[in-house]
Amino acid sequence: MANQVYKPNPAMKPSPHLGSMKEYEKMYKRSIESPEEFWQDIAKQFHWETPPTGKFCSYNFDVTKGPISIKWMEGATTNICYNLLDRNVRKGMGDKIAFYWAGNDPEDYSRLTYKKLLIQVCKFANVLKEKGVTKGDRVAIYMPMILETVVAMLACARIGAVHSVVFAGFSSDSLAERLIDAKAKVLVTADGVWRGEKLLCLKEICDAAMDRSKKLGHEVESCILVKHLPRLSAFQSRDGDGKVNDAEKSPEKRKAYDYQVPWNEDRDCWWDDEMDDASSSCYPVWVSAEDPLFLLYTSGSTGKPKGVVHTTGGYLIYAATTFKYVFDYHPGDVYWCTADVGWITGHTYVVYGPLANGATSVLFEGLPFHPHNGRYWEIVEQYNVNQFYTAPTAIRALMKFGDGPVKKYKLDSLRVLGSVGEPINAEAWLWYYNVVGGGKCSIVDTFWQTETGGHVLTPLPGCTPMKPGSATFPFFGVLPVLLDEKGKEIEGPGEGYLVFRRPWPGIMRTINGNHQRFEATYFQKFPGFYTSGDGARRDEDGYLWITGRMDDMLNVSGHLLSTAEVEGALSEHPSVSEAAVVARPHPVKGECLHCFISTKDGVQFSPKLVDDLRKKVREKIGPFAAPEYIQHAPALPKTRSGKIVRRILKKVALNDRSLGDISTLADESIIENLFANLPGKDLKT
Numbered sequence: 036m037a038n039q040v041y042k043p044n045p046a047m048k049p050s051p052h053l054g055s056m057k058e059y060e061k062m063y064k065r066s067i068e069s070p071e072e073f074w075q076d077i078a079k080q081f082h083w084e085t086p087p088t089g090k091f092c093s094y095n096f097d098v099t100k101g102p103i104s105i106k107w108m109e110g111a112t113t114n115i116c117y118n119l120l121d122r123n124v125r126k127g128m129g130d131k132i133a134f135y136w137a138g139n140d141p142e143d144y145s146r147l148t149y150k151k152l153l154i155q156v157c158k159f160a161n162v163l164k165e166k167g168v169t170k171g172d173r174v175a176i177y178m179p180m181i182l183e184t185v186v187a188m189l190a191c192a193r194i195g196a197v198h199s200v201v202f203a204g205f206s207s208d209s210l211a212e213r214l215i216d217a218k219a220k221v222l223v224t225a226d227g228v229w230r231g232e233k234l235l236c237l238k239e240i241c242d243a244a245m246d247r248s249k250k251l252g253h254e255v256e257s258c259i260l261v262k263h264l265p266r267l268s269a270f271q272s273r274d275g276d277g278k279v280n281d282a283e284k285s286p287e288k289r290k291a292y293d294y295q296v297p298w299n300e301d302r303d304c305w306w307d308d309e310m311d312d313a314s315s316s317c318y319p320v321w322v323s324a325e326d327p328l329f330l331l332y333t334s335g336s337t338g339k340p341k342g343v344v345h346t347t348g349g350y351l352i353y354a355a356t357t358f359k360y361v362f363d364y365h366p367g368d369v370y371w372c373t374a375d376v377g378w379i380t381g382h383t384y385v386v387y388g389p390l391a392n393g394a395t396s397v398l399f400e401g402l403p404f405h406p407h408n409g410r411y412w413e414i415v416e417q418y419n420v421n422q423f424y425t426a427p428t429a430i431r432a433l434m435k436f437g438d439g440p441v442k443k444y445k446l447d448s449l450r451v452l453g454s455v456g457e458p459i460n461a462e463a464w465l466w467y468y469n470v471v472g473g474g475k476c477s478i479v480d481t482f483w484q485t486e487t488g489g490h491v492l493t494p495l496p497g498c499t500p501m502k503p504g505s506a507t508f509p510f511f512g513v514l515p516v517l518l519d520e521k522g523k524e525i526e527g528p529g530e531g532y533l534v535f536r537r538p539w540p541g542i543m544r545t546i547n548g549n550h551q552r553f554e555a556t557y558f559q560k561f562p563g564f565y566t567s568g569d570g571a572r573r574d575e576d577g578y579l580w581i582t583g584r585m586d587d588m589l590n591v592s593g594h595l596l597s598t599a600e601v602e603g604a605l606s607e608h609p610s611v612s613e614a615a616v617v618a619r620p621h622p623v624k625g626e627c628l629h630c631f632i633s634t635k636d637g638v639q640f641s642p643k644l645v646d647d648l649r650k651k652v653r654e655k656i657g658p659f660a661a662p663e664y665i666q667h668a669p670a671l672p673k674t675r676s677g678k679i680v681r682r683i684l685k686k687v688a689l690n691d692r693s694l695g696d697i698s699t700l701a702d703e704s705i706i707e708n709l710f711a712n713l714p715g716k717d718l719k720t
């Protein structure tokens with residue numbers, strides 16, 4: 036089944052930008068043979084205040100020849116916010132909807148046109164200026180999926196400030212670490228947000244993070260808060276005389292009523308109060324093509340997150356071009372990406388890519404299961420969504436409810452279905468294709484990373500014949516190569532390290548404050564190449580299949596985590612002497628965490644300790660990282676030099692006794708004990 040080829044629907048209307056593999060191959064060839072001309076032509080659609088002066092692209096990908104550097108359009112100046120908003124308004128699209136906003140509850144919705152978005156952005160840019168923010172300053176954004184989040188990001192871009200959006204599911208410790216690393220001057224947040232039926236008190240988390248940051252030597256100067264909670268009145272049921280009466284019903288609602296937003300007079304202010312007085316005109320600050328646009332933190336194998344730096348010019352043209360071709364966006368389409376703005380997918384394919392194309396998008400605050408399991412499909416029907424982009428973990432979770440909730444809605448408008456974040460298994464792919472897409476949509480399984488800025492391997496709708504689970508072929512300008520362990524190139528069918536031979540415009544430029552780590556992480560292993568960290572297989576037809584991470588990273592519900600990061604959190608518990616974490620397959624999350632814990636002398640391993648450890652990970656990283664399995668390991672399998680052998684722990688986690696060669700272990704006798712302590716019985720997946 037999985038190797039069957041699914042041809043794109045020949046009746047796709049409007050006809051796709053690229054109608055055949057021949058057209059793709061022609062364009063791809065040009066992008067590789069004459070990359071500068073290829074991207075120069077694309078750059079012409081956008082506004083450059085001054086044109087590039089030097090080479091259109093210059094780079095060094097070889098650590099043995101000098102520092103790694105990547106530059107596109109050097110000498111050019113522009114403003115990405117101007118290109119996304121002013122340029123589209125000037126083209127006559129001022130009254131076009133930029134975003135339909137759908138809240139956590141179906142009763143909560145609004146919309147924003149390009150013109151109105153521009154006004155809001157200008158006003159907030161002036162608010163930021165008022166707070167002393169100037170070009171190059173860092174602004175942290177810890178927000179729900181609301182229109183103000185987009186406004187805040189673009190306001191930064193308008194004045195050349197660098198935004199650092201932190202996913203509002205991260206804990207206060209994680210937020211603090213990011214505030215410090217970015218030296219954030221201002222933090223933009225909201226009082227709170229409902230996630231399904233759960234209330235998140237964002238300001239409390241921010242306060243804890245700002246306190247911690249201050250203690251560690253970095254003080255955030257201002258905190259601007261959107262008043263978001265009172266707007267959610269629809270969530271509260273009212274009795275005959277309109278009196279809110281559900282406060283007593285659930286402890287979560289009780290919490291909302293009792294929630295007093297903590298306040299620091301010298302530092303905090305309400306978004307609306309500031310906006311009231313702000314002027315709605317703000318001239319854009321022209322920045323260099325290579326000036327930073329944003330930082331976005333991603334997990335690193337050392338446990339310390341990396342502040343990935345993306346710059347302005349190259350990112351703009353890459354986000355715009357991938358969006359147009361990968362989603363086959365046509366004027367009049369309604370596009371919806373469910374990703375949170377706190378991840379790279381939210382940056383490139385909720386904000387920058389769609390707006391650069393003058394697109395109309397849905398911005399959704401809620402969850403797929405609230406208030407019912409058909410919420411996604413309800414929204415697709417309501418807004419006539421043409422392109423829908425989500426993660427395999429969501430697809431697998433929704434599949435569990437069967438076809439019923441999907442079939443209840445009219446989904447004829449759908450043309451393109453996107454998948455991102457992890458490999459999509461054939462079963463989920465086929466369900467997406469047949470049940471959601473009615474067998475007539477193109478599925479784009481987009482492989483990319485926070486670091487790549489945009490899609491790098493992906494099918495193109497109406498063009499690429501699809502194989503379930505394959506990310507197929509490279510996007511324009513991208514040259515993937517497979518290498519073996521020794522760095523020898525694998526040609527034709529085979530499996531190896533997925534690396535890239537040259538930069539495309541949207542690739543990251545450095546790690547915030549640590550160029551050396553950038554070089555060491557991505558360029559050291561195979562000089563001359565960007566190493567993705569993933570493995571891939573090329574089949575007989577040249578299709579690329581991602582096989583998963585080759586390093587100590589794991590992917591829980593599409594979120595990358597490093598084993599070191601989780602081990603670090605667990606080891607902070609006073610009862611733990613040592614912790615080792617491995618990934619283990621999970622039917623919905625893709626992967627989940629299995630932790631092996633050695634306790635200190637005299638400490639009992641108990642259910643309470645397991646609870647505490649889970650709590651610890653939630654506190655240090657965030658709820659999404661909470662381990663599924665935590666087991667006692669009186670001793671861990673180690674080599675004679677003391678290195679933990681995770682390969683063996685992975686097998687133990689699966690209750691799989693085919694351990695292979697264990698002669699390198701310092702003490703083989705400890706293994707039996709690990710099997711004996713496995714939590715649960717029928718573990719074999």
Ligand code: WT7
Pocket residue numbers: 333378379380454455456457458459480481482483484485486506567568569581583584590593594595
């Ligand atoms: C890692 C990057 C790119 C936005 C979301 C994640 C995995 C991503 C796919 C895919 C197989 C995928 C890789 C990659 N991944 N997309 N279509 N097929 N694996 O961004 O947090 O930077 O994670 O996600 O392992 O390296 P990220």
